Amino acid sequence: xxxxxxxxxFVGLILFFxxxxxxxxxxxxxxxxxxxxxxxxxxGPSALGYVSPTDLQIIAPIFTTFTLVFLLFDGxxxxxxxxxxxxxxxxxVLTGWNFFISTIVxxxxxxxxxxxxxxxxxxxxxxxxxxxxxxxPVLKQMNLSPKIxxxxxxxxxxxxxxxxxxxxxxIQFMQLGDFGLQSTFTQIVALFAVGAAMGIVAGVLWxxxxxxxxxxxxxxxxIAYLLVIFVVTEFLQGSGAIAALFFGLVLxxxxxxxxxxxxxxxxxxxxxxxAIKGDLGISITTRNEEFFYNQISFFLKTFFFxxxxxxxxxxxxxILIIGILISVAVMLxxxxxxxxxxxxxxxxxxxxxxxxxxxxxxxxxxxxxxxxELPGAKELASIAYVVITGTIIxxxxxxxxxxxxxxxxxxxEDIKKNPIQxxxxxxxxxxxIKKQEITKKSKRKKSRASKxxxxxxxxxxxxxxx
Numbered sequence: 001x002x003x004x005x006x007x008x009x010f011v012g013l014i015l016f017f018x019x020x021x022x023x024x025x026x027x028x029x030x031x032x033x034x035x036x037x038x039x040x041x042x043x044g045p046s047a048l049g050y051v052s053p054t055d056l057q058i059i060a061p062i063f064t065t066f067t068l069v070f071l072l073f074d075g076x077x078x079x080x081x082x083x084x085x086x087x088x089x090x091x092x093v094l095t096g097w098n099f100f101i102s103t104i105v106x107x108x109x110x111x112x113x114x115x116x117x118x119x120x121x122x123x124x125x126x127x128x129x130x131x132x133x134x135x136x137p138v139l140k141q142m143n144l145s146p147k148i149x150x151x152x153x154x155x156x157x158x159x160x161x162x163x164x165x166x167x168x169x170x171i172q173f174m175q176l177g178d179f180g181l182q183s184t185f186t187q188i189v190a191l192f193a194v195g196a197a198m199g200i201v202a203g204v205l206w207x208x209x210x211x212x213x214x215x216x217x218x219x220x221x222x223i224a225y226l227l228v229i230f231v232v233t234e235f236l237q238g239s240g241a242i243a244a245l246f247f248g249l250v251l252x253x254x255x256x257x258x259x260x261x262x263x264x265x266x267x268x269x270x271x272x273x274x275a276i277k278g279d280l281g282i283s284i285t286t287r288n289e290e291f292f293y294n295q296i297s298f299f300l301k302t303f304f305f306x307x308x309x310x311x312x313x314x315x316x317x318x319i320l321i322i323g324i325l326i327s328v329a330v331m332l333x334x335x336x337x338x339x340x341x342x343x344x345x346x347x348x349x350x351x352x353x354x355x356x357x358x359x360x361x362x363x364x365x366x367x368x369x370x371x372x373e374l375p376g377a378k379e380l381a382s383i384a385y386v387v388i389t390g391t392i393i394x395x396x397x398x399x400x401x402x403x404x405x406x407x408x409x410x411x412x413e414d415i416k417k418n419p420i421q422x423x424x425x426x427x428x429x430x431x432x433i434k435k436q437e438i439t440k441k442s443k444r445k446k447s448r449a450s451k452x453x454x455x456x457x458x459x460x461x462x463x464x465x466x
Contacts, residue, residue: 010050014039018302022141031138031396033305037389040309051310060307061367067133067300068160068360069230069244070223074297075136075153076248077290080146081256091154098155098334099162102356103128105329113322118174119376125166126366126380127326127387129159131359132241134392137301138399140294144351152355153245160361161191161239167365174374194238196246202229203250207258210284217285219292222251255281304360308392311363311385319379323386330356330387331394354398357391358384 017039021032043050053060107124111117135156139149165188206225210217229247230240250257259281314320334356366381374380 010043014302014306015299018298022298025141028400030400032141033134033137033301033392034396036302036305037309037312037392040306041312041389042309043306044310044312046312046314053311056307056310061364063300064304064307064360064364066227067304068241069226070293070300071133071136071297072153072157072241073226073244073248074293075132075140076245077252077285077293078140079150079153079249079252081249081253086147086150088154091151091158094151095155095158095162098130099128099159101333102330103166105333106326109322109326109329113318115379116376118170119374119380122167122170122174122369122374123380123383125163125170126362126369126384127163127330127358128166129163129358129361130156130355131357131361131388131392132156132160133301133304133360134357134395135355137297138355140297142351142403148352152352156355157242157245158192160241161188161195163361163365165191168368171369171372171374175372190237191239192242194236195233195240195242198229198233198236198238199243199246199248200250202243203247203254206247207250207254207284211282217289219289222289223296251285254285255283258282305392308359308363308385308388312389313382313385316382319382320386323383323390326383326387327390327394330358330391331398350402351399354395354402357395358388359392362388 018032018036021035024030024035025032042048045052103121103124105124106127107120110120110123115123130152132153135152139152169183169187202225206222214221226244226247229243233240233243262281335353362384366377366384369377370381
């Protein structure tokens with residue numbers, strides 16, 4: 001068989017394996033990403049050697065960037081506007097605390113093993129953030145409250161920004177000897193503000209185009225528009241990933257947002273009350289559209305984690321030991337977070353404790369460090385890949401344990417229901433309630449009408465008797 005035929009065969013088999021791994025997660029609670037990483041390791045250079053990172057080095061940066069952007073966009077379809085506003089402050093506090101605690105832990109371990117303080121600090125910032133590419137796909141397969149989903153999605157999106165900005169600042173310092181704390185924080189605020197603003201403006205513009213111009217749902221055109229938003233935001237020195245997240249939020253909450261805007265412009269008190277409930281708005285997304293985006297996320301997630309498995313190199317014992325120690329230390333620092341306990345309490349702490357896996361941002365920064373030819377960059381990249389794998393394995397094990405400790409009824413709901421099914425059930429329930437209200441009203445009207453008829457008949461009979 002030629003190269004094209006073998007490649008297509010591999011793609012098909014990997015997708016079959018990804019579907020099977022997803023079924024295992026839904027049935028037994030073992031995260032599918034763990035199986036995907038193992039598959040990548042088996043076909044990678046450390047085992048069978050069918051694929052090596054050099055074979056994928058041309059397409060890998062483009063693929064990983066698109067995966068991050070699209071997973072954030074698709075993840076936004078599970079975030080409610082009200083829960084987002086409520087949890088925003090808590091997300092900022094949780095993100096800042098966990099990011100800097102993780103950075104201190106990783107930097108300290110690197111220093112203990114004799115690495116230069118600059119490289120150690122770079123490693124701390126590189127591995128300080130939680131991975132959106134792990135968190136969002138796992139959360140979407142679980143039955144969680146909107147509060148927890150919003151909290152963890154925002155944390156993963158924000159820590160990606162923190163990791164990239166602080167790491168690039170350290171790389172600049174290592175190259176030029178210049179590091180400005182004020183300029184770094186200003187850059188972080190600018191990245192988030194520009195990204196959020198671009199996502200919201202682009203979402204409102206897309207709403208107008210769909211309602212007034214296109215007047216139909218075009219899935220591929222939406223994805224094309226998403227890529228344009230990412231590129232324009234990056235050009236304006238903002239975070240394209242944050243823009244993708246907020247664009248998805250606007251689309252998902254388009255009915256609520258448009259209803260509120262109509263209520264603001266209306267002078268009728270009844271309409272204002274209806275607007276708050278979302279009864280006056282128009283939704284520009286459908287269940288079929290959300291399902292389509294969900295399938296693309298599955299495709300991207302499957303190949304991304306297989307790629308992570310291919311990157312694992314276990315030939316250097318020192319690198320392996322450092323990576324394992326950092327992975328365990330990151331897990332313990334997450335579990336001992338005092339801020340975490342205050343924000344979420346004990347009910348959901350188990351699942352939130354499990355969301356500490358590192359991923360896309362760390363791999364991307366490691367590649368930038370190698371390309372910049374920094375001293376010790378290759379060792380840093382190797383450690384980063386081990387930590388990414390180690391934290392994903394540990395996080396997967398924690399999720400599995402937490403799900404099996406949960407009550408049986410809750411586990412059954414987690415296995416059977418996905419976000420789309422839950423939305424369908426909620427819609428059906430709302431329709432059922434509405435029908436009941438209509439039947440009650442019609443019965444009241446009929447009873448009133450029958451009473452009027454009886455009164456008329458009684459009057460006529462009384463007249464005839466007289």
